[in-house]
Amino acid sequence: MSFPTAAKSAxxxxxxxxxxxxxxxxxxxxxxxxVSEVADWERQxxxxxxxxxxxxxxxxxxxxxxxxxxxxxGGSVHWAPDAAAATAIIARLVRAAGSxxxxxxxxxxxxxxxxxxxxxxxxxxxxxxxxxxLIVQLGDDRPSHILVPAIHRNRVEIRDLFEAKxxxxxxxxxxxxxxxxxxxxxxxxxxxxxxxxxxxxFAVAETGAVCLVESEGNGRMCTTLPxxxxxxxxxxxxxxxxxxxxxxxxxxARSATGERMNPYTxxxxxxxxxxxxxxxxxxxxxDNGRTDVLADAVGRQSxxxxxxxxxxxxxxVYERTGGHAYESTYPGPIGAIxxxxxxxxxxxASLPAASTLCGACYEVCPVKIDIPAVLVHLRARVVAGGQxxxxxxxxxxxxxxxxxxxxxxxAAQRAARHGELGxxxxxxxxxxxxxxxxxxxxxxxxxxxxxxxxHRA
Amino acid sequence: MRVALFITCLNDTFFPATGRxxxxxxxxxxxxxxxxxxxxxxxxMHLNTGYPAEAARLARRQLRALAGAEAIVTPSASCAxxxxxxxxxxxxxxxxxxxxxxxxxxxxxxxxxxARFPHSxxxxxxxxxxxxxxxxxxxxxxxxxxxxxxxxxxxxADSCCGFGGTFAVKNADVSTAMLTDKIGHLLNSGAEVCxxxxxxxxxxxxxxxxxLRAGVRxxxxxxxxxxxx
Numbered sequence: 001m002s003f004p005t006a007a008k009s010a011x012x013x014x015x016x017x018x019x020x021x022x023x024x025x026x027x028x029x030x031x032x033x034x035v036s037e038v039a040d041w042e043r044q045x046x047x048x049x050x051x052x053x054x055x056x057x058x059x060x061x062x063x064x065x066x067x068x069x070x071x072x073x074g075g076s077v078h079w080a081p082d083a084a085a086a087t088a089i090i091a092r093l094v095r096a097a098g099s100x101x102x103x104x105x106x107x108x109x110x111x112x113x114x115x116x117x118x119x120x121x122x123x124x125x126x127x128x129x130x131x132x133x134l135i136v137q138l139g140d141d142r143p144s145h146i147l148v149p150a151i152h153r154n155r156v157e158i159r160d161l162f163e164a165k166x167x168x169x170x171x172x173x174x175x176x177x178x179x180x181x182x183x184x185x186x187x188x189x190x191x192x193x194x195x196x197x198x199x200x201x202f203a204v205a206e207t208g209a210v211c212l213v214e215s216e217g218n219g220r221m222c223t224t225l226p227x228x229x230x231x232x233x234x235x236x237x238x239x240x241x242x243x244x245x246x247x248x249x250x251x252x253a254r255s256a257t258g259e260r261m262n263p264y265t266x267x268x269x270x271x272x273x274x275x276x277x278x279x280x281x282x283x284x285x286x287d288n289g290r291t292d293v294l295a296d297a298v299g300r301q302s303x304x305x306x307x308x309x310x311x312x313x314x315x316x317v318y319e320r321t322g323g324h325a326y327e328s329t330y331p332g333p334i335g336a337i338x339x340x341x342x343x344x345x346x347x348x349a350s351l352p353a354a355s356t357l358c359g360a361c362y363e364v365c366p367v368k369i370d371i372p373a374v375l376v377h378l379r380a381r382v383v384a385g386g387q388x389x390x391x392x393x394x395x396x397x398x399x400x401x402x403x404x405x406x407x408x409x410x411a412a413q414r415a416a417r418h419g420e421l422g423x424x425x426x427x428x429x430x431x432x433x434x435x436x437x438x439x440x441x442x443x444x445x446x447x448x449x450x451x452x453x454x455h456r457a
Numbered sequence: 458m459r460v461a462l463f464i465t466c467l468n469d470t471f472f473p474a475t476g477r478x479x480x481x482x483x484x485x486x487x488x489x490x491x492x493x494x495x496x497x498x499x500x501x502m503h504l505n506t507g508y509p510a511e512a513a514r515l516a517r518r519q520l521r522a523l524a525g526a527e528a529i530v531t532p533s534a535s536c537a538x539x540x541x542x543x544x545x546x547x548x549x550x551x552x553x554x555x556x557x558x559x560x561x562x563x564x565x566x567x568x569x570x571x572a573r574f575p576h577s578x579x580x581x582x583x584x585x586x587x588x589x590x591x592x593x594x595x596x597x598x599x600x601x602x603x604x605x606x607x608x609x610x611x612x613x614a615d616s617c618c619g620f621g622g623t624f625a626v627k628n629a630d631v632s633t634a635m636l637t638d639k640i641g642h643l644l645n646s647g648a649e650v651c652x653x654x655x656x657x658x659x660x661x662x663x664x665x666x667x668x669l670r671a672g673v674r675x676x677x678x679x680x681x682x683x684x685x686x
Contacts, residue, residue, distance in 0.1 A: 004628050011634050316617045320634045354628060356621025356635075357505060359588035379507030388507065389627070396503060400511035403466065403498040404518055413470050433626035437633040438664030441471045448469045448476035452492045456480075 002350040006325040016152055020322050023151045027313045030258025031364070038254070048251045049368040051244045052304035055205075055236075056294060062205040062238045063285065069208030073270020075281035086286050087118035090197065090230055093282050094124050097228040099195045105212065105219040106130035107199025108146060108307055109232045109286055112329045112342070115197070126197065127189045129218040131182050138165040144323030144331065147256055147309040152322050186218065196226040196278070200233035201252065201306065203283070204242045209269045210283065211245060213252065213262040220264050229268075229278035234286050236303040248306065251366040255308035289342040298377040302337050304367040309334075311361035311371060317354055326351060333361035337374040345378070349387035352378035410449070417443045458565070459489045461526035463554065465533045465656075466498040472656045478683035479532045479557055485683075486567050488530075495522035500547075501539040506623045509547065516540075516548045528564070529554040532679045534586035534654045542589060556586065557679055558654055562595040569602035574684045577607040578676075579648035581639070581662065583655045584617050596654055596678055603681060612642040620661035636665045643673055652678045 010016055035041055055062050067077040078093075080086035094102050102119065104110065104126050116126045116137070128137045132150040136143050139161050143149030150158070155173040162168050168181045198219065202211040210231055212219050223229055239248065253262040271281040294300050312318045312332030323331030328339035328348060336355060340348040352375050361371040382388055402408045434440065446454075460483060464476045483490050500515030519540070523529050529552055531537050537556040544551045561567045580600060586592045600608055619625065619635025626632075639662060643651050651666070653659050656677055663675035 004630065007628065007631050011630050017634075316619070316635050317628075317631055320631055350627075352507075353624065354631075356584065356617045356619060356624045356632075358584035358617035358621070360584075360617070363588055376505055376507070379505070380509050381507075383507035392506075393508075396506060396508050396511060400503060400508070400515060403515055406495055406497060409466070409497045416470055430623075430626040433629040434664070436629050437636065437668060438625075438661060439667040440664065441660050443471060444473055446473060448464050448473035449492070449494065451473055451477060453494075456492070457494075 001327060003325055003327075003354040004350065006327055007321040007354075010321045010325045015154070016322055017320065019152055019154050020319055023148065024313045024319045027148075027258060031255060031310060031313065034254045034258050034260055037260075038250075044247065044251055045366055045368050047247045048306075048366055049304055051239055051247060052236075052306075052367050053301075055238050055240055056300060056303055058240075059235065059238070059294065062240055063235055065205035065240075066203055066208060066238050067285075069205065070270055070281075070283050071208075073208045074273070075208070075270040075283055078282060078284045080284055080286045080288070082288050083113035083286075086113045086232060086284055086288070087115055089284055090115060090232065091119055091122040091124060093228070093230050094119070094195050094197075095122075097195050097280065099124075099193065099228075101125045101127065101189075101193045102195040102197045102230075103127050103129050103189050103193045103222050103226065104133075105196070105198040105214065105222045106133045106149070107197070107232060108329065109199050109234050110197065111143060112234075113232075113286065113288065115232070127186075127193065129186050129189065129222055130214070131179060131216055131218075134182055134186070135161060138162075142324060145309060145312060146307050146330065146332070146334075152324070190218075190221045190225055194226050195228045195230065196222040197230045197232065198223050200231050200237050202245060202248060203233055203238050204240075204245070205238050206241050207269060209242065209267050211249075212266045213249070213264065214266075215257065215263045217264055220266050223266055223268060224277050227278055228280040228282075230282045230284065232284045232286060234288070235290050236305075252306050252308050255310040255364065255366040293341045296341070299337070299341050299374055301369050302334070302341060302374060304369055305334055305338065306367060307334075308366055310364040310366065314360040314364050315355075316358060316360065317356070326354070333371045333375075334369070337369075337371055337378060340378055340382075345381055345385050345387060349382050349385075352382055413447045413449075417445070417447070458487070458528065459491065459526075460528045460530045460560075461523055462490050462492050463496055463499070463523060463529050463531040463536070464492070465531060465536045467660070468532060468656055471660070472677065475532050475656055475677040475679050478677070478680040479530070481683040482557070482561070482570050482679060483530060486561065486565060486570055491526075493522050493526070497522070499536045499539050501536055502622055504539065504543060504547065513547050516544055520544075520548065520550065520552060523552055527553065528560070530557055530560045531555070532557045532654070532677060533656065534558075534583055534590050534592060535657060538585045538589040556590055556592060556654060558586075558595040558599055559590070559592050562598055568598045570599065570682045572602075572682045572684055573604040573686065574681045575605040576650050577609055577648045578650045578652055578681065579609050579611040579643055579646040580614070580678075581611060581618065581643075581651055581653045581658065582615055583653050583658045586654045587615055592654070599682060600652070600678070603684075606681070609646045609648045611646050611648075613638070614642075618658050618662050620658050622657070625661060632661075633665075636661060640665050640669065640671065644671060649673060650681075651675045652681055654678050
């Protein structure tokens with residue numbers, strides 16, 4: 001399904017529109033407030049972009065440094081060129097740990113490779129422990145936001161879901177009570193399952209430290225209680241130095257949840273032999289299209305992304321359609337540039353056009369990804385790949401021919417005044433789409449150049 | 458000061474009154490205005506829709522048509538942004554082009570152009586004027602000096618109206634949803650007139666207002682600055 005078609009059903013759902021507008025407005029205001037506290041925010045953004053660029057332009061070496069450091073600290077490193085390799089490695093590791101269950105921390109990389117489904121096919125049950133991911137999993141639903149996966153649900157819908165799926169009775173839709181119900185359900189898993197699976201926000205090449213931020217503490221439990229910890233991370237998550245975290249963590253927290261610092265920041269380096277933490281640690285490095293993105297000089301800035309979702313929360317398109325309309329792991333403006341590059345232009349050909357290029361995303365991006373510029377670049381790739389809507393290329397080339405000649409242009413103006421579309425007959429389809437909700441402008445009796453010629457020339 | 462007017466293909470064809478108003482305002486503040494007749498289109502639509510080769514041909518033609526001008530002024534922030542921000546990468550050079558408002562305020566240091574416009578007005582800061590060209594408060598300063606104008610607050614003013622060039626037809630439903638909210642805020646403001654620095658956005662907003670028979674007009678900011686009635 002193309003984005004415009006998928007968006008149509010989202011737009012027709014008033015509850016969804018209300019939930020999204022309310023939630024994005026709240027997060028937007030919170031972000032704006034905490035960002036305004038930082039006097040040199042623009043310099044922080046530049047520093048964040050520079051750190052990520054430094055890592056990306058030296059990625060092969062930084063990843064080898066990371067591998068060596070993790071191994072030196074007693075961990076194992078696995079290289080996964082694609083989703084199939086990554087899921088096979090993780091399934092093998094879970095089984096080798098003697099388990100048929102795993103507790104999971106919310107991870108976009110895991111969504112990207114379809115890990116839960118792949119594990120289920122291998123006979124392994126994955127339990128999502130993030131509250132919103134649990135809501136999505138229980139509802140047999142898909143996440144609709146990078147950071148707030150159940151943003152499309154309101155508290156009454158969640159209460160009904162918990163009563164249906166967790167065997168809870170008489171719950172009120174108060175957030176505190178809903179969280180307590182989820183906690184009762186999750187505590188048993190935390191204490192009984194021996195394998196944890198997490199993503200990573202950053203990994204430090206210099207020391208081998210892996211960094212995970214979260215708000216609920218479930219991540220801390222998943223990464224410390226099980227005897228085996230498997231961390232899946234995209235190769236673009238590496239930063240060169242430990243000190244880089246001092247720049248990246250505040251950029252992420254303020255942009256993501258509008259907090260000065262996120263509630264839980266977990267850092268671990270390799271495995272522990274003293275029993276305080278997992279005794280086996282595996283780091284799975286996922287490529288899955290990332291080196292192809294890196295090869296594109298304009299598109300590669302997309303790999304700076306630290307998954308804060310600030311661009312989703314300010315996007316006027318996302319606010320109205322929600323995440324499902326993007327039909328990809330990564331929704332919103334960042335999804336519109338990441339998904340086509342990671343999983344194929346053909347599958348996501350309509351996403352680069354799913355933006356007005358209003359620039360709100362670029363303005364808030366903490367690592368200064370020029371999303372409108374990448375969108376425009378990808379639109380050209382869509383056209384070059386023959387994926388543009390039928391007839392568009394012919395119409396655009398015909399229009400260019402008219403505009404490249406003053407005489408042709410002036411003749412077209414005369415035709416427009418007489419209500420004829422002339423060579424622009426091909427525009428009839430687009431005109432019909434315009435007039436669903438808007439009147440067409442009336443061509444005036446005289447063009448500007450006609451007036452100038454008559455009165456001023 | 459001698460300035461060359463870049464009218465833009467949209468204004469030339471559909472909104473000549475904006476062009477005449479731009480000439481009047483520029484002459485009122487002492488400029489000598491020329492209109493290089495060979496100009497047609499800056500290539501913005503081709504560039505943004507994914508046709509950079511066609512856009513580059515249009516851009517090179519545009520540079521030739523406006524060659525030699527010491528200052529080019531246009532009543533379109535998005536066309537000015539295309540030429541300033543994207544021409545360097547597209548064709549290796551950017552012409553000295555200015556949006557009318559920033560030209561008046563930043564280049565000439567003029568805020569009061571002697572206008573009188575006795576109507577209630579809501580100003581919609583267009584995305585390219587706000588975030589690409591970063592006009593800042595130049596349009597508001599100019600409006601602030603207009604006599605008898607009643608400037609009204611527009612809620613969520615800096616959110617996009619949903620035009621976005623070919624977005625308006627490729628994603629007509631999302632575009633309409635955005636337009637509906639913009640129109641709602643406009644009607645709530647109580648203004649008789651919605652103004653902006655780009656007729657493309659105003660064509661979108663105005664097209665929606667006329668469909669609804671909402672009784673609110675769209676007027677380009679240049680026309681308010683030219684008004685003395």
